[in-house]
Amino acid sequence: MTLLELEDVTASYGPVQVxxxxxxxxxxxxxxGILGANGAGKTTTxxxxxxxxxTSGRIVFDGKDISGLRPDQVAAxxxxxxxxxxxxxxxxxxxxxxxxxxxxxxxxxxxDEDIDYCLDLFPNLQDRIRSNASALxxxxxxxxxVARAIMSKPRMLLLDEASLGLAPSTAxxxxxxxxxxxxxxxxxxxxxxxxxxxxxxxxxSATVLETGRSVLTGTSAELKGMxxxxxxxxxx
Amino acid sequence: xxxxxxxxxxxxxxxxxxxxxxxxxxLVHSATGLVNFAQGGMAVxxxxxxxVLTNQGVPLILxxxxxxxxxxxxxxxxxxxxxxxxxxxxxxxxxxxxxxLLTLITxxxxxxxxYNNQQFPSLFPLDTVSVLGVSVSIRSLGxxxxxxxxxxxxxxxxxxxxxxxxxxxxxxxPQSAGYSGLPVERLLMVGWGLAAVLGAVxxxxxxxxxxxxxxxxxxxxxxxxxAVILGGLTSPVGVVVAAWLIGVLENLAAVYVGFIGFDLxxxxxxxxxxxxxxxxxxxxxxxxxxxxV
Numbered sequence: 001m002t003l004l005e006l007e008d009v010t011a012s013y014g015p016v017q018v019x020x021x022x023x024x025x026x027x028x029x030x031x032x033g034i035l036g037a038n039g040a041g042k043t044t045t046x047x048x049x050x051x052x053x054x055t056s057g058r059i060v061f062d063g064k065d066i067s068g069l070r071p072d073q074v075a076a077x078x079x080x081x082x083x084x085x086x087x088x089x090x091x092x093x094x095x096x097x098x099x100x101x102x103x104x105x106x107x108x109x110x111x112d113e114d115i116d117y118c119l120d121l122f123p124n125l126q127d128r129i130r131s132n133a134s135a136l137x138x139x140x141x142x143x144x145x146v147a148r149a150i151m152s153k154p155r156m157l158l159l160d161e162a163s164l165g166l167a168p169s170t171a172x173x174x175x176x177x178x179x180x181x182x183x184x185x186x187x188x189x190x191x192x193x194x195x196x197x198x199x200x201x202x203x204x205s206a207t208v209l210e211t212g213r214s215v216l217t218g219t220s221a222e223l224k225g226m227x228x229x230x231x232x233x234x235x236x
Numbered sequence: 237x238x239x240x241x242x243x244x245x246x247x248x249x250x251x252x253x254x255x256x257x258x259x260x261x262x263l264v265h266s267a268t269g270l271v272n273f274a275q276g277g278m279a280v281x282x283x284x285x286x287x288v289l290t291n292q293g294v295p296l297i298l299x300x301x302x303x304x305x306x307x308x309x310x311x312x313x314x315x316x317x318x319x320x321x322x323x324x325x326x327x328x329x330x331x332x333x334x335x336x337l338l339t340l341i342t343x344x345x346x347x348x349x350x351y352n353n354q355q356f357p358s359l360f361p362l363d364t365v366s367v368l369g370v371s372v373s374i375r376s377l378g379x380x381x382x383x384x385x386x387x388x389x390x391x392x393x394x395x396x397x398x399x400x401x402x403x404x405x406x407x408x409x410p411q412s413a414g415y416s417g418l419p420v421e422r423l424l425m426v427g428w429g430l431a432a433v434l435g436a437v438x439x440x441x442x443x444x445x446x447x448x449x450x451x452x453x454x455x456x457x458x459x460x461x462x463a464v465i466l467g468g469l470t471s472p473v474g475v476v477v478a479a480w481l482i483g484v485l486e487n488l489a490a491v492y493v494g495f496i497g498f499d500l501x502x503x504x505x506x507x508x509x510x511x512x513x514x515x516x517x518x519x520x521x522x523x524x525x526x527x528x529v
Binding site for chain 2: 050052070071072075076080081083087088089090091092096099100101103104148149152
């Protein structure tokens with residue numbers, strides 16, 4: 001079943017067209033990857049889904065056209081966005097960050113349970129629960145960003161460059177947790193990642209963007225088998 | 237001794253007025269990340285609204301309540317139609333816009349009601365009561381009490397409520413806040429509205445003492461900013477304590493330190509700031525911000 005569908009979506013920042021007809025369809029379980037070089041439009045595709053940039057074309061989530069909605073309205077429909085650069089609330093504590101993530105929820109007991117789940121998923125955060133987010137390391141902030149997104153109990157998670165600026169071992173830890181989340185939670189995921197090797201550890205299928213267009217879509221196995229993908233994105 | 241206590245009590249009372257404005261500045265800063273220099277001007281406008289209503293025969297307390305509602309709407313409208321255009325841009329530009337707004341509001345008040353001093357009725361009786369053998373005006377006590385209540389309410393709002401948490405989150409990172417489902421634009425309007433309400437309270441408290449003019453709160457704004465720096469931009473309790481400290485110290489210095497006198501007492505808070513900021517750059521009560529890169 002398709003949960004999210006983009007049909008010929010375009011977007012521009014001022015006069016610069018960044019998305020030039022992106023089409024993709026994301027299934028309602030598992031993880032879907034968006035691969036591509038710098039400037040291919042990966043981040044903008046996620047921002048388009050979240051309503052953070054103006055777009056034309058159709059964006060349909062769960063049978064409803066969501067193009068033109070504000071980010072908070074998109075979030076209310078069950079799409080949680082983990083932005084590039086983590087988007088932590090620096091002056092808030094880790095616990096407060098998680099509570100902001102749960103802003104749309106009213107079930108106090110469920111929120112407490114989910115905070116416990118996040119701390120189980122990311123044990124590093126347990127010791128830092130009272131620290132300001134700005135005092136966390138890059139890896140911890142990335143974990144916090146994912147945890148904050150989970151707190152909204154989303155149906156779909158948009159993950160933007162979760163490995164950016166992290167040491168390889170830290171990036172691997174983050175992706176291990178993301179894989180566990182994928183298997184345990186049933187949350188559908190859209191994973192944007194420049195490091196295709198890491199992306200292929202979680203995604204079942206993916207699309208490749210080049211200069212704002214989707215040029216190629218396939219399952220992980222199909223894509224990994226293609227010479228041009230190997231050369232361009234997998235380092236050999 | 238009696239003189240000393242009297243000076244302290246008077247200082248607390250004037251300090252409370254600085255505190256009210258300082259609290260409003262902290263509120264806007266906590267909710268939008270900006271320092272609003274127009275806060276004093278907006279408060280004066282609220283006081284004029286109350287004054288016009290009392291002249292029409294509306295009971296004072298109702299007139300003040302109406303001016304508070306007016307202020308909430310004024311704050312929300314200013315945010316929605318003016319400040320929003322600058323919030324996503326350079327913060328320096330936005331701050332300069334608030335300075336322009338202060339000039340504009342002062343001009344509008346002068347144009348509508350003139351620059352003459354107007355009598356504003358006092359919310360509290362002018363009697364005095366004896367405290368520890370010193371006669372203290374009920375007005376001073378009442379002003380101080382109202383500020384304590386406002387401070388406690390604000391501390392509770394930001395530390396203990398979902399709305400307060402949401403306001404802070406929006407100020408820190410509006411984009412992430414939106415992604416988390418917070419209605420960013422509405423929360424910014426609420427933040428400005430609430431700050432304007434605090435300003436209106438300050439205006440109503442101080443107008444009887446200073447008499448109402450368009451520039452009534454100009455010097456109070458300077459002291460309020462001093463209190464904000466001294467107390468720390470993030471701490472409602474901190475700025476109130478700092479404002480009281482400033483009010484009391486300037487009174488004492490004017491009387492007891494010969495060369496300062498009443499002409500130089502305005503320098504007192506700034507000497508204090510200078511000393512405190514060398515020792516504690518985050519202010520007396522402010523949180524130290526650590527940023528990792």
